Amino acid sequence: MNQIDKTWGPQSWRSKPILQQPNYPCKESLVKVCEELSSMPPLVTAREVLQLREELANVAAGKGFLLQGGDCAESFSEFSDEHIRSVVQVLLQMAVTLTYSGKCPVVKIGRLAGQFAKPRSADLESVDGVELPSYRGDSVNGSDFDEASRVPDPQRLLSSYNQSAITLNLLRALTGGGYAGLRNVKEWNRAAMLNPELAKTYGAMAERIHESLDFMEACGLPLESFSSMNSTALYTSHEALLLDYEETMLRKNGAEWFNLSAHMLWIGERTRQLDHAHVEFFRGIENPVGVKVGPTATAADVAGLCDLLDPECIPGKLILITRIGAEGSFEKLRELFTMVKESGREVIWICDPMHGNTVKSTSGYKTRKFDAIFTEVQNFFRAHKAAGTWPGGLHLEMTGKDVTECTGGAINVQDEDLNQRYETPCDPRLNAAQSLELAYLVASELKNF
Ligand code: PEP
Ligand code: CO
Numbered sequence: 001m002n003q004i005d006k007t008w009g010p011q012s013w014r015s016k017p018i019l020q021q022p023n024y025p026c027k028e029s030l031v032k033v034c035e036e037l038s039s040m041p042p043l044v045t046a047r048e049v050l051q052l053r054e055e056l057a058n059v060a061a062g063k064g065f066l067l068q069g070g071d072c073a074e075s076f077s078e079f080s081d082e083h084i085r086s087v088v089q090v091l092l093q094m095a096v097t098l099t100y101s102g103k104c105p106v107v108k109i110g111r112l113a114g115q116f117a118k119p120r121s122a123d124l125e126s127v128d129g130v131e132l133p134s135y136r137g138d139s140v141n142g143s144d145f146d147e148a149s150r151v152p153d154p155q156r157l158l159s160s161y162n163q164s165a166i167t168l169n170l171l172r173a174l175t176g177g178g179y180a181g182l183r184n185v186k187e188w189n190r191a192a193m194l195n196p197e198l199a200k201t202y203g204a205m206a207e208r209i210h211e212s213l214d215f216m217e218a219c220g221l222p223l224e225s226f227s228s229m230n231s232t233a234l235y236t237s238h239e240a241l242l243l244d245y246e247e248t249m250l251r252k253n254g255a256e257w258f259n260l261s262a263h264m265l266w267i268g269e270r271t272r273q274l275d276h277a278h279v280e281f282f283r284g285i286e287n288p289v290g291v292k293v294g295p296t297a298t299a300a301d302v303a304g305l306c307d308l309l310d311p312e313c314i315p316g317k318l319i320l321i322t323r324i325g326a327e328g329s330f331e332k333l334r335e336l337f338t339m340v341k342e343s344g345r346e347v348i349w350i351c352d353p354m355h356g357n358t359v360k361s362t363s364g365y366k367t368r369k370f371d372a373i374f375t376e377v378q379n380f381f382r383a384h385k386a387a388g389t390w391p392g393g394l395h396l397e398m399t400g401k402d403v404t405e406c407t408g409g410a411i412n413v414q415d416e417d418l419n420q421r422y423e424t425p426c427d428p429r430l431n432a433a434q435s436l437e438l439a440y441l442v443a444s445e446l447k448n449f
Pocket of ligand 1: 072119239267268269270292323355427
């Protein structure tokens with residue numbers, strides 16, 4: 001695409017208006033850090049990116065489901081073996097549930113290994129009359145509410161790159177080293193300690209999977225030679241917000257440009273203006289790209305995004321991530337799905353039921369209600385049914401840990417429980433039990449679609 005449009009280049013975004021960027025006090029140190037990053041090896045390869053695009057082409061064709069999930073923001077302090085494993089486990093557990101109960105192959109993408117930068121609704125945060133610049137994610141500044149922490153520091157970009165590389169190293173070991181093979185299905189049960197009922201349902205399914213494998217082996221099928229017995233693909237993604245950083249990860253492969261900071265990247269709700277820098281940057285890369293589509297997005301906005309980001313209509317290239325909020329989402333979604341379908345395009349639609357359903361609890365925490373989350377998912381499925389389009393997937397903020405950040409679900413977290421284990425530096429995540437419960441509910445929507 002970029003060969004045809006001569007005006008695109010790795011730096012063409014620099015001449016466009018740009019929102020949500022840090023205001024670095026020392027531009028020279030930013031330039032130095034970026035030079036250093038540009039000389040580093042990339043985090044993923046073009047081959048892997050194209051492999052993902054191929055798998056996503058199946059999703060676009062209605063023959064697969066995309067599960068994308070992880071923390072709202074990764075952080076430097078919450079960085080451990082246990083933290084990464086817990087997200088991987090719950091993703092594997094949800095994916096096998098969707099595949100088994102929903103009867104649909106699942107492509108897995110983590111909000112992982114690079115999800116460090118956050119757009120904010122306000123530039124300043126005020127606490128007890130003191131105003132400081134907002135926290136913008138660990139790749140920009142610190143979350144502590146003091147003046148020094150909130151100064152944007154370019155060295156943090158190097159730390160994010162390093163943490164992403166270490167995270168990817170473990171991800172590759174976990175997904176390629178036997179742990180993610182189907183014979184280990186019982187071991188991924190993160191919800192066991194939280195919701196015994198759900199753990200039992202999952203355990204019984206895992207048992208049936210084992211028995212099916214035993215049966216196939218007894219029939220003489222050489223199961224060990226199938227790749228899913230030993231490994232699985234878990235791709236990485238993040239919001240490509242900081243374009244100084246993202247530019248350093250561009251690499252040319254043949255005639256084409258890839259952003260090798262992650263396999264898939266997305267543009268957030270606040271930076272998707274058609275004539276702004278983010279859309280300009282994204283339109284030149286070969287990666288599958290996502291865009292958040294919020295309640296104010298018009299049909300013309302969405303049509304413009306499709307034309308700019310996927311002018312050649314490449315299957316698996318464009319992922320529209322809707323985040324409308326439960327209320328009113330059916331009508332809005334039906335209108336958008338219908339419009340894109342009538343334009344002759346086959347994009348991937350996935351539902352982010354998190355970001356339109358954030359509320360302040362009576363106890364003062366930023367939270368989300370499980371029921372509102374599931375209602376938006378149901379509306380997403382209903383609207384696809386009505387429009388004759390395919391519900392391509394789910395985009396979640398979730399963790400494999402036992403946190404209390406979202407209310408409700410079968411484990412029934414209450415407003416007054418939120419303070420027990422509210423650990424997110426940003427948005428509230430579904431915990432392991434709530435995530436698995438949602439996977440079962442979505443599997444049932446999928447099976448009946
Ligand atoms: C996010 O995904 O964390 C996010 C900030 O989403 P949105 O751009 O949809 O608000
Ligand atoms: Co978020």
